[in-house]
Amino acid sequence: MRHHHGPIALHDEGHEHDDHHGEHAHRHVHKHAERSRIVASLAITGAMMVAEFIGGLLTNSLALVSDAGHMATHFVALAVTYFAILIAARPAPIERSYGLYRTEILAAFVNGLLLLGATAYILYESAVRLIEPVPIATIEMFIVAVAGLVVNSVSMLLLAGVGKHDLNVRSAFLHMIGDTLSSVAVVAGAVLIRFTGWLRVDPILSALIALLIGIWSLQLLRDSANILLESTPRHIRLPELLEALAAASSEIRDLHDVHVWEITSTMYAISAHVTVDGARTVEQLARIRESLEACARGRFHIGHTIFQFESTGVPCEHVVPYGAPHAVKGQ
Numbered sequence: 476m477r478h479h480h481g482p483i484a485l486h487d488e489g490h491e492h493d494d495h496h497g498e499h500a501h502r503h504v505h506k507h508a509e510r511s512r513i514v515a516s517l518a519i520t521g522a523m524m525v526a527e528f529i530g531g532l533l534t535n536s537l538a539l540v541s542d543a544g545h546m547a548t549h550f551v552a553l554a555v556t557y558f559a560i561l562i563a564a565r566p567a568p569i570e571r572s573y574g575l576y577r578t579e580i581l582a583a584f585v586n587g588l589l590l591l592g593a594t595a596y597i598l599y600e601s602a603v604r605l606i607e608p609v610p611i612a613t614i615e616m617f618i619v620a621v622a623g624l625v626v627n628s629v630s631m632l633l634l635a636g637v638g639k640h641d642l643n644v645r646s647a648f649l650h651m652i653g654d655t656l657s658s659v660a661v662v663a664g665a666v667l668i669r670f671t672g673w674l675r676v677d678p679i680l681s682a683l684i685a686l687l688i689g690i691w692s693l694q695l696l697r698d699s700a701n702i703l704l705e706s707t708p709r710h711i712r713l714p715e716l717l718e719a720l721a722a723a724s725s726e727i728r729d730l731h732d733v734h735v736w737e738i739t740s741t742m743y744a745i746s747a748h749v750t751v752d753g754a755r756t757v758e759q760l761a762r763i764r765e766s767l768e769a770c771a772r773g774r775f776h777i778g779h780t781i782f783q784f785e786s787t788g789v790p791c792e793h794v795v796p797y798g799a800p801h802a803v804k805g806q
Contacts, residue, residue, distance in 0.1 A: 513557045516630040516651070520550050523626040530619035534612035537604045538661040538677045539619055541597045542654070545688070546623075548593045549654055552586040576739035577703070584699040590653070590692030597685035601678035608674035617665035624658035631655050649695065653688045660684050705736040708743055711775055716745075719774055723766040726751050726759070728787065735777070744779035745771055752787055760784050 524546040531539030562578045631651040660680040667676045698709075707713055716735065721727055729750035737743055751763065764782050771777040 510557065510560055512633045513553055513560070516633045517550065517553050517557065519626050520546060520553060520630055520654075523623055524550055527619060527623050530615065534616045534619070535609055536611050536616040536661075536665075536677060537600055537609075538657075538664055538681050539616055539623075541600055541681050542620075542623060542657045542661055544596060545593050545657055545684075546627075546654055548589045549651065552589055555582045555585055558582075576742060579739055580699050580702045583695060584703065587692045587696035587699060590649075590688055590695065594685045594689040594692060597681050597688075601682035601685065604678035604681075605675055608678075611665075611668055611674060611677060613665050613669040617662060617669070620658055620661035620665055624655065624662055627651060627655040627658050649691050653684070653691065656687065657681075657684045702737045702739065707735045708737045711735060711743075711777075716771075716775055719770050720747070720767055723770040724763045726755070726763055727767075728752050738779070741776070742779070743775070743777040744781075745777050746781040746783075748783050748785055750785045750787060754786060755784075 524543055527539050527546060528543035531537070531541075531543055556579075560579065562575050565575060631648070631654075634648040634651055660683070664676045664680045668674060701709070713733070713735065717730055717733060720730055727749055731748050731750070733745070733747040735743065735745045749763070749767065751760070755763075763784070767782050768780050771780050
């Protein structure tokens with residue numbers, strides 16, 4: 476049976492402040508690099524989006540028009556990503572102690588919905604063109620598609636390696652991968668139509684790309700929804716975490732009321748009640764806490780930790796508040 480006599484919550488405020496300040500400084504530099512690359516990607520993506528749309532209308536190519544529409548959703552997604560980063564970089568207001576990092580996750584969720592919308596549109600248009608194929612100006616289609624492929628490849632390279640663990644930036648990167656694959660398909664389709672005359676190549680390739688984009692968008696929606704619902708991070712198995720924490724110190728008798736969640740991408744937190752036998756001094760509890768924090772941070776990458784200590788078999792009147800030199804009177 477668990478006894479809860481005078482919980483003692485220990486945490487080193489200076490240590491936590493230094494960790495938070497260092498983490499914030501790292502993310503600030505990280506976000507600055509993201510912003511500059513996203514702005515560059517926005518500029519070339521917007522220009523190519525207009526060019527592909529006009530080119531698709533002039534050549535009567537569904538693939539080009541669909542790719543332009545696809546690129547338009549990606550342009551919006553990049554814009555949402557950019558403004559989300561700007562908002563998240565602002566100082567945390569007093570009523571939001573964790574800051575505005577969740578704005579990035581909301582943006583990622585919106586990006587996933589946009590991707591699903593693009594998928595539905597491309598599939599619909601592909602079905603129409605499969606039923607009633609139309610003539611296509613293949614040479615012009617090829618030229619525009621190659622230009623789109625170059626632009627999308629440059630955009631993808633700009634975002635590659637930047638924020639690879641950041642869900643929001645990763646969502647923008649997935650958009651660019653989808654656009655690049657789409658451009659490859661359009662180029663291949665133009666060549667096949669030119670030499671075979673098979674007009675249905677265009678909508679078939681568009682449909683295949685749409686299915687790939689749909690799969691990625693569902694994965695993105697799942698990951699962002701899990702964070703918004705404060706689910707346990709995917710890389711953490713709760714039984715394994717509890718076993719590792721319990722083994723961090725021989726003085727730990729029980730861990731309960733354990734909660735693990737993700738504040739934003741790669742920013743994890745844990746709170747737990749830790750039961751120890753008998754009386755312990757504040758210094759002893761501090762050592763146990765340090766062992767728990769080292770385990771959580773080193774093995775599971777959890778940077779925000781809250782451990783509340785409970786003692787068993789100690790009468791309430793013998794518990795000394797946090798800050799006293801001993802946990803039991805008379806020692």
